Amino acid sequence: xxxxxxxxxxxxxxxxxxxxxxxxxxxxxISALAAAWLLASLLAISLGSVHLPLSSVWEVVGxxxxxxxETADPLHDQxxxxxxxxxxxxxxxxxxxxxxxxxxxxxxxxxxxxxPYVLGVSSGASLGAVLxxxxxxxxxxxxxxxxxxxxxxxxxxxxxxxxxxxxxxGGRLLDSWLLLVGVAVGYLCAAATTYAQLQLDPSELxxxxxxLMGSVAGATWQQLGVPAAVxxxxxxxxxxxxxxxxxxxxxxxxxxxxxVPVHAQRIALLVIGSLLTATMVSVAGGIGxxxxxxxxxxxxxxxxxxxxxxxxxxxSGAVFLVLVDLAARTAHRPEELPVGVFTxxxxxxxxxxxxxxxxxxxx
Amino acid sequence: xxxxLTGIDAEIDSRPILTDVHLSAAPGDFVALIGPNGSGKxxxxxxxxxxxxxxxxxxxxxxADLWGMPARRAARHRAVLTQHSDADVDFxxxxxxxxxxxxxxxxxxxxxxxxxxxxxxxxxxxxxxxxADRLVSTLSGGERQRVLxxxxxxxxxxLLVLDEPTNHLDVRAQLDLLDLVRSLGLTVLAALxxxxxxxxxxxxxxxLSKGRVVGHGPPLDVLTPAFIEEVFGVRAHVDVxxxxxxxxIALASLAPQAVS
Numbered sequence: 001x002x003x004x005x006x007x008x009x010x011x012x013x014x015x016x017x018x019x020x021x022x023x024x025x026x027x028x029x030i031s032a033l034a035a036a037w038l039l040a041s042l043l044a045i046s047l048g049s050v051h052l053p054l055s056s057v058w059e060v061v062g063x064x065x066x067x068x069x070e071t072a073d074p075l076h077d078q079x080x081x082x083x084x085x086x087x088x089x090x091x092x093x094x095x096x097x098x099x100x101x102x103x104x105x106x107x108x109x110x111x112x113x114x115x116p117y118v119l120g121v122s123s124g125a126s127l128g129a130v131l132x133x134x135x136x137x138x139x140x141x142x143x144x145x146x147x148x149x150x151x152x153x154x155x156x157x158x159x160x161x162x163x164x165x166x167x168x169x170g171g172r173l174l175d176s177w178l179l180l181v182g183v184a185v186g187y188l189c190a191a192a193t194t195y196a197q198l199q200l201d202p203s204e205l206x207x208x209x210x211x212l213m214g215s216v217a218g219a220t221w222q223q224l225g226v227p228a229a230v231x232x233x234x235x236x237x238x239x240x241x242x243x244x245x246x247x248x249x250x251x252x253x254x255x256x257x258x259x260v261p262v263h264a265q266r267i268a269l270l271v272i273g274s275l276l277t278a279t280m281v282s283v284a285g286g287i288g289x290x291x292x293x294x295x296x297x298x299x300x301x302x303x304x305x306x307x308x309x310x311x312x313x314x315x316s317g318a319v320f321l322v323l324v325d326l327a328a329r330t331a332h333r334p335e336e337l338p339v340g341v342f343t344x345x346x347x348x349x350x351x352x353x354x355x356x357x358x359x360x361x362x363x
Numbered sequence: 364x365x366x367x368l369t370g371i372d373a374e375i376d377s378r379p380i381l382t383d384v385h386l387s388a389a390p391g392d393f394v395a396l397i398g399p400n401g402s403g404k405x406x407x408x409x410x411x412x413x414x415x416x417x418x419x420x421x422x423x424x425x426x427a428d429l430w431g432m433p434a435r436r437a438a439r440h441r442a443v444l445t446q447h448s449d450a451d452v453d454f455x456x457x458x459x460x461x462x463x464x465x466x467x468x469x470x471x472x473x474x475x476x477x478x479x480x481x482x483x484x485x486x487x488x489x490x491x492x493x494x495a496d497r498l499v500s501t502l503s504g505g506e507r508q509r510v511l512x513x514x515x516x517x518x519x520x521x522l523l524v525l526d527e528p529t530n531h532l533d534v535r536a537q538l539d540l541l542d543l544v545r546s547l548g549l550t551v552l553a554a555l556x557x558x559x560x561x562x563x564x565x566x567x568x569x570x571l572s573k574g575r576v577v578g579h580g581p582p583l584d585v586l587t588p589a590f591i592e593e594v595f596g597v598r599a600h601v602d603v604x605x606x607x608x609x610x611x612i613a614l615a616s617l618a619p620q621a622v623s
Contacts, residue, residue, distance in 0.1 A: 017455045018498045112453075169376065243465050249454075250462065253445050253526075256414040258518070259438025259466040304453040 019303035026308045029301070033315035037092060040319050044088040044326040049334040050079055061085075082221075088322055090219035090283065091339075093227040095290055095321025097280040099298070099313045100235060102291030103306070104273035107245045108266060109175055112299070113354065115292040116277040118179055119270075120186030122286030124159025125152040125278060127189045129211040129285075130196045133204050149282045152211065156278035159185060164270060173266050214287030214340035216325055223283050230279045234272050235314060241265070242306035249304060287321070287340045289347020294320055296354060364440065364521035364550050365390055365425050366411070372419035373406050380406045381574045384420070388550050388567070390521075395565035395582075396554040399595055402571040404554040408526050411552065412443040424522060438466035441522035442515035444508070446530045456502070456510050457495045460485060463517030485516040489543060505536025512543065525553035529560065558595070562586055562610040570594060583610050592617070 021029050046057045056073060060080040063072040072081075101116035109118065117123070128151040163185050167177040197208055210217075238245065244265050247255040252262050277291075298313035321339070324346070328339040366388040373381040381403045388394040396404050409415040411422055413434060422429040424440050442463070454462075460482045461474060468474070486492040489509040499507060508528060515523060525544065529537040537557075541564050544551055555561045561568050562582040570578040570585060572594050578585045583601065591599040597614045604611035 017457065018496055019455065240470050243462075243468065243470075246462050247465055250459075251445070253409065253412065253414045254443060256409075256434075257412040257438065257441075257443030257445075257515075257524070258462065259413075259433075259435040261434055262414070299453060303455065303458065305458055 017303070020301045023302075023305075023308065026302060026312070030311050030315065033312065033319060037315060037319045037322070040322045040326075041088050041092065044091070044322050045080060045084045047326060047330055048079070048084055049329060049336065052076060052079060056080075086221045086224060087216050087219040087325070089224055090227070091216045091321045091325040092318035093224065093231060094216060094280045094284045094287060095294070095317035095319070096314045097227055097231050097276050097317075098287065098291040099294035099317025099320075100231065100238070100310060101273050101276040101280070102295040103298075103310055103313050104238065104269050104276065105291070106295060107248050107306070108173075108269045108273060109178055110249060110251065111175075111179070112296065112358075113292070113351070114179070115289065116273065116280075117186070117286065117288065117291070119163045119182035119274065119277075120159045120189055121156045121274055121277040122281050122288075123186040123189035123193065125156035125281035126208075126211045126286060127159075127193045127196070128152040128155025130193050130200070130208050131155070133207055134196045134199045148207075153278050153282035155189075156281055157274060159189060160270070160274040160278070164267075173263070173270070209338070211281075211285040212340075213338035214285035214343075215338050216284050216321075217329075217336065219283075227279050227283055230275060231314070234276050235310065237268075237272060238310055239307070241268075242310065245269075245306040246304070285340065288344045289351070290317060290321060290343050293343075293347050293350050296350075365423075366394075366441075366522055366550060366552060367423040367426075368407075368411070368420065369423070370420035371407065371410055371417045371422070373403070373410055373415060373417045375406065375415070379574065381410075381417070384571070384574075384576055386552075386569050386576065386579070388522075388552055390550055391548060392566045393545060393551040393553070393564060395561035395568045396552065396571065397556075397558060397561050397568055398571035403574040404571055405526055406574075407571065408443075408524050408552065408554055412441060412524050413437055435466045438518060438520070440520050441524055442518035442520040443524045443526070444512055444515045444528050445526045446528070454499050455495075456486070456491065456497050456499060457482060459499055459510060460513045460517050463514035466518055481517055481519065482513075485513040486510075488516060488547070489513045503536075505532050505539065508532060508536065508540055509543070512540070516547070521549060523547070523549045523551050525551065527554050527556050530556065558586065558591065558599075558614065559612045562601070562612050563604065563607065564609075586610075586612060 017023060045061065046054055056076045057080050060072045060077050064081055098116055105114045105116055105118060106112050129148050132148050132151040163178070163182050166185070167174060167181040197205065200208060244260045247258045247260045248262070248265065255262050294317040295309070295313045298309055298316050302308040302312050324342050325339045328342050329336045331337060368384060368386040371381055371384040372379065384407060386394070396407065398404050406415060410417045411429070413430065416430060429437055461478065463485070464474060464478045464481065483492060483495070486495055489512050491506065491509050491513060494502060494506065494510070499510060502510065523544070528544070529540055532540065537560070541560060544553070545564055565582055567580060568582050568585050569576060577594060578590060586601060588599045588601060591597060597616055600613040602611050602613065603609070
């Protein structure tokens with residue numbers, strides 16, 4: 001009798017889960033990533049093509065953080081506070097935004113190999129940027145009036161709208177069509193971009209390369225507000241809807257069975273993902289593979305539950321792009337390499353590894 | 364829970380798929396939906412789990428209009444197990460079954476001890492608690508389908524809708540799954556591919572052909588050799604299964620064949 005009682009009162013073992021970082025430790029992981037982002041940012045602000053002693057870097061940062069900006073050396077102040085700091089912050093925002101967008105598109109098309117650019121968003125943005133550069137901001141009416149950034153944003157969203165219209169039937173999005181139509185429309189935009197490039201003055205090509213390869217060089221403080229706000233709003237919405245995103249991973253029919261309004265939710269995801277991507281592309285050009293790699297690394301660590309995946313992917317994306325951008329501008333000092341070259345160089349082998357790993361697991 | 368479909372019409376891309384379908388399931392009944400490919404079985408089920416709104420007719424659960432209630436409430440009344448899918452294999456078994464609690468949770472509400480207990484209980488019922496910590500991708504097809512059934516059970520809905528749940532499973536997993544579903548005591552509406560399964564497990568069968576109901580009733584009353592030949596285009600021999608004592612249907616093609 002007593003033995004029975006004891007066996008019954010033994011608490012059931014707590015399930016640890018198969019993911020690298022178990023659910024209860026997610027808070028700890030998020031704090032660690034936030035600390036890593038802070039450290040990576042400080043490192044990236046300290047290093048650069050111009051050699052500055054560490055002490056003067058800290059002096060400038062300290063002076064600004066304590067509101068005594070005027071005490072800093074003006075030359076050092078310009079390099080550290082006007083050039084490096086906004087650049088490092090923009091890299092973090094773009095990395096975070098593209099990673100969250102990657103999570104969104106992977107849930108939307110239910111294919112973990114999808115990327116924020118599958119729907120032709122970046123090709124659309126490049127086209128807008130090149131058109132405005134080629135025609136001059138005075139031409140093209142409203143489009144030109146938006147400036148290069150505004151034009152890139154507008155054409156990026158227009159591209160998604162075209163893709164959506166072609167990939168829906170009676171308002172229902174078809175998974176496979178969305179991918180294929182996105183790729184096709186993306187190619188068309190790329191062809192139009194190439195054509196428009198031929199009309200450019202060689203001196204203007206440099207600016208166009210920025211959109212095609214992606215870069216956070218030349219970032220200013222004024223550029224940071226919009227992407228930060230867009231990420232904040234989108235992440236808030238996604239965290240509220242995280243459970244519905246989990247249901248969508250199971251497929252439309254199962255999600256409908258779980259009481260999720262599938263079509264409305266998928267269109268909301270399309271809008272959110274496109275808004276994020278278009279915003280990031282309009283400030284930094286098409287930086288490839290961040291939105292593919294980072295969500296995957298995050299998924300390997302915490303699993304696919306969006307309540308954990310979204311914050312982890314966002315912070316990892318920020319750390320990742322700050323570090324990659326640091327490598328891009330210091331590897332070949334004093335010359336600078338486009339950050340997109342680095343992300344693609346890392347991304348393609350990663351993608352191929354992923355593909356092989358997944359196909360091995362399916363069999 | 365009682366299910367009544369009255370006069371259901373449904374279209375896909377303006378093409379009529381179902382015409383005036385009537386179907387009822389009494390509480391605790393296992394109703395098998397059978398018919399040749401393209402007869403509209405899946406489409407009919409989709410009108411019940413709210414993936415496709417019927418263009419005519421009403422789906423009622425205990426008298427309440429299913430399409431008139433909020434999606435979340437509908438999901439607390441009926442759960443779905445669709446054909447084997449491999450989309451969400453990166454979840455752990457516990458995480459996957461926990462998604463069955465979605466219709467019971469408000470936005471941002473966290474799972475509590477009750478939810479965890481329900482998830483564990485459902486895994487117990489399908490005999491998969493041992494795998495709670497495993498990744499879904501590491502399970503066999505039959506095990507995965509049991510886990511997906513546990514998710515449907517975690518919805519705590521009195522009506523269970525199954526769309527060809529035994530597809531892609533080996534024979535043992537097929538029979539185990541049907542035994543399990545039968546033992547749950549829920550109202551079940553299941554599209555089944557295999558006439559023999561329908562005869563052996565269902566209290567009632569409803570036969571669809573070209574989007575219309577062409578027969579309904581207890582399996583042995585409906586599934587006569589002449590009827591099977593007319594609807595499915597095969598010869599049939601209906602018998603009592605020597606091992607189980609349940610109805611058993613043996614099939615052969617219409618082409619004359621001799622055992623040499």
